[in-house]
Amino acid sequence: DGGITQSPKYLFRKEGQNVTLSCEQNLNHDAMYWYRQDPGQGLRLIYYSQIVNDFQKGDIAEGYSVSREKKESFPLTVTSAQKNPTAFYLCASSIGGQINIQYFGAGTRLSVL
C-alpha cells in the first residue's frame, strides 16, 4: 500500500533533549513537508523540501532541523532550542508541479516531560 508513515505516534521529550521524528513515503513524491498543529491554530509550515539534498525554511523553522538524503525520507529533529515543542506534527508529500495535492501521514504527538 502506498502512503506516508510517521513514527513514533507519541513521543516525550526531556528538558534539553533533541528528538527526531521520522517520515517515510513510498508514493515516489518529489516534495515533502513538515507542519506543526496546535489547538485552534491550523497547520503551520516548519520546513519543506522539493528535491533530494535541498530544503527550505517554512514559517516557523526556529528550533527545528531537517535532512533530505533520500527521496523517500524527510526526518525532523526538534532541538533543545525549541522552547515550546508540545504539539501535533504532520508530515506530508506531494508530486509537485501543477497539481501539488499534499497527502498527509497520521502524525506524531510530541509532549514535554
Add this chain to the structure above:
Amino acid sequence: EDKVVQSPLSLVVHEGDTVTLNCSYEVTNFRSLLWYKQEKKAPTFLFMLTSSGIEKKSGRLSSILDKKELSSILNITATQTGDSAIYLCAVRRGGGSNYKLTFGKGTLLTVNP
C-alpha cells in the same frame, strides 16, 4: 504574506442539517485552493479549486471558488455524525516551482445525532 481566514471557527449542527463553511484568502498570484477534512489525525484531501475549475462536487459535499471575492465555500448537505471533523482550507500561490500551501485555522464541525 499569504493569509487564509476560515469562518466560523466552530459549528454545532444536528444530523440532516445543511452547513456552509467559508474560506477567504489573500495570496500573491493565486494558483489553487484546497479543502481537507481532518477527523482524528491525518487530514484527507477533499477538493482542489483553480481558475479553470471553480466548482467541485462529491456526494453530499460541494465547493465553489469565487475569484472576484477571493473566497470559497464548502457545502455539506444532509449532514451525518461522520461529517464531524475539522475542515481545513489552504491556498497555493503561483510562480515557478513554489509548492507551499498556506492553511487557515480550520472550522471544527460537530454533528449531533
